[in-house]
Amino acid sequence: MKRIIITLLIISIAFLGWRFIRPMNIFVVNDLFAWPIDTSQVAAPLNTLSAKECGACHEEIYREWKTSIHSQSWTDPYFQADFVFDNQQYICRTCHTPLDRQLPELAVGYKDKDKWYPILKNNSDFDPELQQEGVTCAACHFREGKIRTVMMHNNAPHPLSRLDSPNRICVRCHVVSGERWDTFLTFPPCGTVAEIETSKGKGYEEQSQDMSAEVVDSLGCVNCHMPLKKRPLVAGGVNHNARQHLWRGGHDPQQVKKGLTIALHQTKNLKPNQQSYTLSISNTGANHYIPTGTPDRHLIVRLRILDANENILDEQENKLIRTVLWRPVILDLWDTRLPVNELRQYTIDITSSYKGRAKYIEADVRYYLVDKKRLQRINYQSKNPLNYEIFSKRIELANE
Numbered sequence: 001m002k003r004i005i006i007t008l009l010i011i012s013i014a015f016l017g018w019r020f021i022r023p024m025n026i027f028v029v030n031d032l033f034a035w036p037i038d039t040s041q042v043a044a045p046l047n048t049l050s051a052k053e054c055g056a057c058h059e060e061i062y063r064e065w066k067t068s069i070h071s072q073s074w075t076d077p078y079f080q081a082d083f084v085f086d087n088q089q090y091i092c093r094t095c096h097t098p099l100d101r102q103l104p105e106l107a108v109g110y111k112d113k114d115k116w117y118p119i120l121k122n123n124s125d126f127d128p129e130l131q132q133e134g135v136t137c138a139a140c141h142f143r144e145g146k147i148r149t150v151m152m153h154n155n156a157p158h159p160l161s162r163l164d165s166p167n168r169i170c171v172r173c174h175v176v177s178g179e180r181w182d183t184f185l186t187f188p189p190c191g192t193v194a195e196i197e198t199s200k201g202k203g204y205e206e207q208s209q210d211m212s213a214e215v216v217d218s219l220g221c222v223n224c225h226m227p228l229k230k231r232p233l234v235a236g237g238v239n240h241n242a243r244q245h246l247w248r249g250g251h252d253p254q255q256v257k258k259g260l261t262i263a264l265h266q267t268k269n270l271k272p273n274q275q276s277y278t279l280s281i282s283n284t285g286a287n288h289y290i291p292t293g294t295p296d297r298h299l300i301v302r303l304r305i306l307d308a309n310e311n312i313l314d315e316q317e318n319k320l321i322r323t324v325l326w327r328p329v330i331l332d333l334w335d336t337r338l339p340v341n342e343l344r345q346y347t348i349d350i351t352s353s354y355k356g357r358a359k360y361i362e363a364d365v366r367y368y369l370v371d372k373k374r375l376q377r378i379n380y381q382s383k384n385p386l387n388y389e390i391f392s393k394r395i396e397l398a399n400e
Contacts, residue, residue, distance in 0.1 A: 019182075019328035026189050026330060028177040029091050029115035035107065036093075036100040039125075039138065041145030045157055049099065049138040050130055057157075057234045058137075064245040065137065073097070073134030078370065078380060085378040090118045095173040098139040102131040114180070140169045151233065151240060166243070170221040183330040189295060193219060195288040199340040220287055225249060250297055253388050256367050259285035260338075262391040264363045273352040277361045277395065279303055280345050283338035290338045295322045296371040298337075299390075303348040306360040313358060316348050321371075350397075358397055365391040 039049055047053060051071070055062025065071050073079065073096040083092055093103055100106060104126045107118035130136065141147050146161040148169075153160070163169070171193060178188025187194040196219055226243040233242055248255035261284045269276040279301060283290045291297035298321035305314040320338060325331040338344065350358050368387040375386070 025116045051136045054137040070135035081380040264393045275350040278347045279363045282343040304362045308359040361395040
């Protein structure tokens with residue numbers, strides 16, 4: 001009996017040890033992005049499927065795309081550092097470079113149910129220049145030799161097919177599944193669709209490629225991230241309500257500001273010799289949490305009391321972040337991000353101990369794209385700021 005107990009203990013310790021050093025596969029690969037987009041049926045005048053070809057006619061849309069994160073999905077330095085750190089997982093490529101000819105190797109199958117370990121073959125049609133374009137025009141609009149569009153035109157120089165739900169394009173990559181034996185998450189990582197569904201009171205069920213058209217149409221992705229603009233699709237063409245191809249999100253301060261209502265004001269305080277100031281922040285403009293996407297993204301709210309010489313007398317800091325335990329199991333610990341329409345208030349008090357010294361109340365809110373610990377772990381030094389200010393206000397206190 002004692003030998004059995006010792007054996008079971010050794011097995012348990014070994015298993016837990018493996019769970020702490022195992023490859024970090026944090027979601028189940030959806031069939032929507034397990035396989036690249038087939039480009040074998042290319043018809044003239046599409047040829048290479050490069051965005052530059054599309055831009056010859058769709059000039060304004062091409063210029064917009066060039067400024068987008070989609071165009072940088074492969075070349076972005078942070079992605080490349082993260083990609084290398086995570087052993088260049090094949091499944092990362094199928095969203096960051098979705099076309100089959102953007103991949104140096106193609107999966108002919110997978111060794112595991114979760115589709116993290118592909119069986120690969122060399123790709124004779126690999127186009128390294130097209131790879132640099134990341135999520136290029138064809139990644140969203142090319143299927144089965146035709147260009148998918150919500151606007152059908154008889155005089156188009158290439159074959160067209162109707163796209164009934166533009167949100168269907170988004171969910172190819174922006175939906176992941178999290179249902180695994182070792183996973184206990186409220187939402188899967190980057191679970192924006194799950195957040196939207198829950199905010200509408202429908203409750204969340206694991207999303208898959210079988211999501212109904214009704215669910216996809218209701219997401220509202222393009223309404224916010226691809227606003228309409230009256231313009232011709234091609235130079236000299238007829239004006240249409242056409243969507244902008246910008247996809248502004250967490251990397252864009254103005255887009256984040258649109259989603260938040262923030263104010264700093266004095267609050268009533270019944271305690272004698274004490275003043276209080278409150279920063280109010282609410283998610284009034286997004287159908288999902290703010291921030292959303294990778295759990296590394298977070299907001300930091302700071303309140304300070306300063307004297308006349310800018311010295312800090314008191315300071316308060318609050319972090320709005322999703323905190324996940326990744327090892328030995330995957331578990332949501334807590335989530336302090338802002339759900340839809342939720343109001344948060346943070347208060348700082350000027351007590352009698354600051355009497356005659358307190359000169360300013362100062363508040364700021366900053367958006368962080370990446371957690372500092374993650375940057376240190378992957379040894380990444382960014383040339384560009386990875387956080388930015390979305391609110392700042394200072395109130396000068398009246399002299400007593």
